[in-house]
Amino acid sequence: MIKFDQIHTHADDEVRYVIDGEAIFGFVRPDGSQVELTVQKEEYINVPAGTEHWFHLTPARRIKAVRYFISTEGWVPQYTGREIRLHRAVA
Numbered sequence: 001m002i003k004f005d006q007i008h009t010h011a012d013d014e015v016r017y018v019i020d021g022e023a024i025f026g027f028v029r030p031d032g033s034q035v036e037l038t039v040q041k042e043e044y045i046n047v048p049a050g051t052e053h054w055f056h057l058t059p060a061r062r063i064k065a066v067r068y069f070i071s072t073e074g075w076v077p078q079y080t081g082r083e084i085r086l087h088r089a090v091a
């Protein structure tokens, strides 16, 4: 099973438009620090190719989004093995 809640990259940009619900994207910044961003209804996100990131649902456990593919291969996660160090709220 493909898991997006571990730190990974993609060969292509990961582009989503959120129609409803919400979810959290986490990012590894160039200095190695980590940050999470909540994306909500009517928001658009573009995670550039090669960016270390992760994804998980919020406690509401619901998101409806359109994903824009360049190629299906480009969506395959490449796990980097880096640990997520941020404390997570438990659903």
Ligand SMILES: [Fe+2]
Pocket (backbone or CB within 6 Å): 004, 008, 009, 010, 014, 053, 054, 055, 077
């Ligand atoms: Fe991803």
